[in-house]
Amino acid sequence: MTLPTGGAHRPTDRGVPAQRQPTGDPAGCGHRCDRATPVLQIEGVDKQYRRGDEQVNVLVDFDLTLAAGEFVTVTGPSGAGKSTLLHVAGGLDPPDTGSVVVSGRDLWAMRSSSRAAFRRRNLGFVFQFFNLVPMLTAVENVSLPLVLDGVPARSADTRAEELLYRVGLGDRLRHRPAELSGGQMQRVAVARALAARPSVILADEPTGNLDSRSSTEVLDLLRALSHEDGAAVVMATHDEAAAARYAVRRLRLVDGSVRAVDEAPNLER
Numbered sequence: 001m002t003l004p005t006g007g008a009h010r011p012t013d014r015g016v017p018a019q020r021q022p023t024g025d026p027a028g029c030g031h032r033c034d035r036a037t038p039v040l041q042i043e044g045v046d047k048q049y050r051r052g053d054e055q056v057n058v059l060v061d062f063d064l065t066l067a068a069g070e071f072v073t074v075t076g077p078s079g080a081g082k083s084t085l086l087h088v089a090g091g092l093d094p095p096d097t098g099s100v101v102v103s104g105r106d107l108w109a110m111r112s113s114s115r116a117a118f119r120r121r122n123l124g125f126v127f128q129f130f131n132l133v134p135m136l137t138a139v140e141n142v143s144l145p146l147v148l149d150g151v152p153a154r155s156a157d158t159r160a161e162e163l164l165y166r167v168g169l170g171d172r173l174r175h176r177p178a179e180l181s182g183g184q185m186q187r188v189a190v191a192r193a194l195a196a197r198p199s200v201i202l203a204d205e206p207t208g209n210l211d212s213r214s215s216t217e218v219l220d221l222l223r224a225l226s227h228e229d230g231a232a233v234v235m236a237t238h239d240e241a242a243a244a245r246y247a248v249r250r251l252r253l254v255d256g257s258v259r260a261v262d263e264a265p266n267l268e269r
C-alpha cells in the first residue's frame with residue numbers, strides 16, 4: 001500500500017527509539033510477523049467485577065500469545081469482555097490472577113509508576129472516541145507521550161510531524177481536534193499510538209464512531225503503519241467484516257473465554 005504523505009516534505013525523526021527491524025515471516029502472517037518472538041503473553045488471567053451482590057466473571061483462565069507484527073481481532077457480543085481484555089493487557093486494569101507479559105516484562109509485577117512509564121514506551125492505545133486532548137494541536141497530541149517520556153520537544157515534534165504526514169494529515173499539523181473530522185481525529189490517534197514505536201497496539205472499537213469510508217482509511221493506516229513499524233495489534237470490534245478483512249487471527253470471545261479462533265493468514269498482508 002502506498003501511504004498518503006500529505007505533501008512533498010517528510011521530516012525525518014531524531015531522538016526517538018530506532019525503528020524496529022523486520023523480523024521475518026516464518027508463519028506467513030505478515031511481512032513483519034514472527035511467531036517465534038512473542039510480544040504479548042497473557043496467561044491464566046481471571047478478571048471479575050462485582051455488581052451489587054453479584055460477581056461477574058468477565059475473563060476466565062484467559063490465554064493469548066501475540067507475535068511481533070500480528071494483527072489479531074477480538075469480536076463477541078456486548079458485555080463479552082473485549083474492553084476488559086484490552087484494559088488488562090494494556091496495564092490499565094489489574095487481573096485477579098494470571099500474568100500479562102509485554103516484550104518480556106510482566107506488567108502487573110511492576111510498581112505502578114514503572115508500569116505507567118513502561119506503558120508509554122511499549123503500548124499504544126486507540127479508543128473509539130479518540131481521546132485527544134482538545135486544547136492541543138495534532139502535532140502536540142501525537143508528541144505528548146514522547147514529551148511525557150522525556151524526549152526533547154524538537155525531536156518529539158519531528159516524530160509527530162513524520163507520523164502525521166504518514167497518516168495523510170501533513171496539512172493539518174496545527175489543527176485542534178474540534179477542527180478535524182472524526183476520521184481525521186482517529187488518524188491523529190493512530191499516529192499518537194505509534195509515536196513511541198510500541199511493540200503492541202491495543203485498539204478498542206477504533207471505527208465504532210466512523211462512517212464506512214473513514215473506517216477503511218483508518219484500518220488501512222493502522223495495518224500499514226503497524227507493519228512498517230513492527231508493532232502487533234489487538235483490535236476489539238463489533239465489525240465482523242473488518243475482522244475478516246484485516247486480521248491474521250480472529251478470536252471470538254463469549255462469556256470471557258475464547259470460543260473460536262480463526263487462523264486464516266492472508267499472504268497478501
Ligand SMILES: Nc1ncnc2c1ncn2[C@@H]1O[C@H](COP(=O)(O)OP(=O)(O)OP(=O)(O)O)[C@@H](O)[C@H]1O
Pocket residue numbers: 049050051056058076077078079080081082083084085
Ligand atoms: N468497572 C466495572 N465494574 C463492574 N462491571 C464492569 C466494569 N467494567 C466492565 N464491567 C462488566 O464486565 C462485563 C464485560 O464488559 P466489557 O466492557 O469488557 O465488554 P465488551 O465486550 O467490551 O462490551 P461492548 O461490546 O458492549 O463494549 C460487562 O458485564 C460489564 O458490565
